[in-house]
Amino acid sequence: MPLFGKSQKSPADVVKALKESVNSLEKGDKKAEKAQEDVSKNLVLIKNMLYGTSDAEPQTDIIVAQLAQELYNSNLLLLLIQNLNRIDFEGKKDVAQVFNNILRRQIGTRCPTVEYICTKPEILFTLMTGYELQEIALNCGTMLRECARYEALAKIMLHSDDFYNFFTYVEVSTFDIASDAFSTFKELLTRHKMLCAEFLEQNYDKVFTHYQRLLNSDNYVTRRQSLKLLGELLLDRHNFTVMTRYISNPENLKLMMNMLKERSRNIQFEAFHVFKVFVANPNKPKPILDILLRNQDKLVDFLMKFHTDRAEDEQFNDEKAYLIRQIKELRPAAGH
Amino acid sequence: MDKEMCNISKRLVDEEEVVEVEEEEEEDDQSERELSNRIFSVDSAEEEEMDEKEKMLNIANLDEPIGGGGGGGWANDDCDEDLDNVNFFHRVNSDQIIYQTKKRKLKLIGKYVMGDLLGEGSYGKVKEMLDTVTLCRRAVKILKQRRLRRIPNGEQNVQSEIKLLKKLKHKNVISLVDVLYNEEKQKMYLIMEFCVGSLQGMLESTPKKKFPLFQAHNYFTQLIDGLEYLHSMRVIHKDLKPGNLLLTLEGDLKISDLGVAETIDLFAEDDTCHNGQGSPAFQPPEIANGLESFPGFKVDIWSAGVTLYNLTTGLYPFEGDNIYRLYENIGKGEFTIPEDIENPLRDLLLGMLRKEPEERLNLQEIRQHPWFGRKPPRNSYEVAVPPMAGDQLHNMTVLPxxxxxxxxxxxxxxxxxxxxxxxxxxxxTRTADTVAGAEHDEYDEDDDGVxxxxxxxxxxxxxxxxxxxxxxxxxxxxxxxxxxxxxxxxxxxxxxxxxxxxxxxxxxxx
Structure with a gap:
């Protein structure tokens, strides 16, 4: 404790003061300016307890535990996130730092904050809607991705209706927000392999109907990123069932064949990596086989001329040669 | 320093031609054999009578102290070979020993400058390198076609490893940066991320051959992360062991040596495998018992379990005087865990080393296991990566x-x-202190530079x-x-x- 200056406030005091100031900020009365100042000041106090400052160490575990407990009991985390857009610029960043630190807290094998958020999923949903407000989107993004690291929280987010809003967020016109949303989206769909596979299997129709929209987006970046992620998802062994289902649908094949002819070479290339799975499938359903047979010669011609300048990329050339051979050898199914 | 480095790389480009000429002059075997910068030659008649092979073995043995265990670190699969030659001694009178400062000849392979030896495996040497364009430290695995042909499946394994590594990209899997060939010398250079040593080398540097729990936990969680990625890419490593787990200067664990790894087909219904070629002590009962087919992913779980057992106890769950005895013991699947291993860990080990692959834990279950989720307290010193040639800081060896x-x-x-x-x-001066770096060199009478x-x-x-x-x-x-x-x-x-x-x-x- 410093010899001079104000004596250290207890966690309970700070939390109480912060809660009051956020509340008056929310009301937006004439004292708003004063409230704004108080919020910033108390946030800095909390942040310093957790992280320390240049001349003070972080507080002891006991103080931090008290602080966490106060934060849970006062429901302040939710309140802060709900009013995040009213807090000033530095304050927004402090909220994210405090949130992430408290989230990572561990006692033995337990993560008390994760358990707390599981009982208050509104926190997650509020964070997700944060993408709709430009001024707080990126702050919410960092908090969301921290949450997504925990399987229990990722599960709540994936299985919520709000998850489908991501399909809109990743397409917004502000580039940094769209790409931030995309990285959160990707994290949710790839981080916890078993959970994701299960989710995709259970919600296959809904997810892939939405996903189709991304692949057809007018936004080049969205189209390219989502196509790349699709390739990664399908080729991940955990998503085997999803992959077999995806490559049995002739509509998906048609889409990929069209994307092979896109103007952008990058999109052509990513489409190739999805297209190859349709062709390599040893048990092609009849509709798929029919489409390939109908286009047999055209496809062979096309692939022969496809990205011939990638001489360096051995794997690509091997795969291309394999596909050409496969397509040449295609014959109508027996009994047809 | 930065400035100096820039100059150097710029000048390198200028002098590239000159260097290449020098390189040609060097006789390949000899040049590869340099260990450290200090060398002593033995000037005796007997020496000349030694046949080429013996000379090489002699050198191989002398390697050991220099590498500080690191020599064994990289990809040594065959300790047997070393053991066979341990009792080869050759007495030389002290006045016959000639100290010689070897001039460090700059060697350029493509855009990479060659540094000192990091270690040696059955496939070839591993040396440090510096990328003159990016100034990144790299390691290079030098493979000789001649040597590869002598190893069963050698060439095939290397090709499959290259193909595999090119596809993989993960923090805990070693990444292949570049592949260069020298047709004339029949050599292949696999340029990879730079690592300072393997867990095996670190274990060997400790008296009890084990890590404190918090350190083992840290490596194990990284191993599981890397393994989960490999499995998601349909890759079964099949040869997980401390010797194949490398560490970067930052302490990141890298799974390496995918020479015997198998990729299961994209459309395979399950992960059935038919052969295993990994290190015997880390093989699961299904392979020890010679089963025709077995689930592949569970092979890696077992090996990861043996690895965890080894990191935390310094022992192996199964041992045997020879490979038959060893396989017999593994086949029975009975083992004991030392008393001092307490419960969450004991339970995890038992779960990963269940005899029946179907009953063995999967990655998901390992992740959810209480021991996995809980970081043990840092209650003792961390084992450090053993020094390379006496250099605890692992300074860049390319610089000299x-x-x-x-x-x-x-x-x-x-x-x-x-x-x-x-x-x-x-x-x-260092030569005098540590007469460790020993090598026979054939720059005989070459007054210029030696x-x-x-x-x-x-x-x-x-x-x-x-x-x-x-x-x-x-x-x-x-x-x-x-x-x-x-x-x-x-x-x-x-x-x-x-x-x-x-x-x-x-x-x-x-």
């Missing part, structure tokens, strides 16, 4: 080569080759220098003269710090 190439030579030219600057001298001393010469020099030091530093100039005359005969370099006396020909004093 660059220094010698760009400064030493120039200076000699200027001074008419009379005596060289002190660049190599710090090195010479100097020979007997032990007596060395002692004499040391005495002289001591005296000079007593006389005080003011006599520096005289020393130079003295040195000058002396060195015309033997080209002995005065062992003082290279920084104090060194004059850089390329640099003007500012």
């Amino acid at each position: 080569y660059l220094r010698d190439h760009f400064y030493d030579d120039d200076y000699e030219d200027v001074e008419d080759g009379d005596y060289s600057t002190t660049a190599g001298n710090a090195a010479a 100097r020979y001393y007997t032990e007596r010469d060395l002692n004499e020099e040391r005495r002289k220098i001591d005296e000079e030091h007593k006389n005080g530093g003011s006599a520096q100039m005289n020393n130079y003269h003295h040195q000058h005359q002396h060195c015309t005969k033997r080209r002995w370099k005065k062992p003082i710090s290279c920084i104090t006396v060194k004059r850089l020909p390329g640099c003007k004093q500012s």
